[in-house]
Amino acid sequence: MTEHVLTLDLDGVTDKAGLMERCAGHLELSDRFARNWDALADSLAGLPDGPESGPVLVVVRNWRPYARTRPEEWEIAQEVFAAAADRTPALSVVLALGGSS
Secondary structure (H helix, E strand, C coil), X not given: CCXXXXXXXXXXXXXXXXXXXXXXXXCCCXXXXXXXXHHHHHHHHCCCCCCCCCCEEEEEECCHHHHHHCHHHHHHHHHHHHHHHHHCCXXXXXXXXXXXX
16 A cells, blocks of 8 residues: 655645635545534544555645744644544644745
8 A cells, every 4th residue: 555645735825714725625625624623633534535545644835934924723733633643543744844934
């Protein structure tokens, strides 16, 4: 089984609505994704779609500007990412340190 890598590029994201839109598109989430924290947590936990799908790696890039401008939202986002990865052994979420502003 090969690892499926998804890149969540937050370049230009300035608020929660932008983050949720970016997650919906970059993470291949369902059209029914409700664009709130609980829905993001559920969707992340569901990314490895079944035991044959293999592990999923989500690489979050260009996150620093969003983290600086919306620190409270960024803290929640990190908690959601961490909780989903803790609950889902086939899911890893990493922050890319290079290439971020």
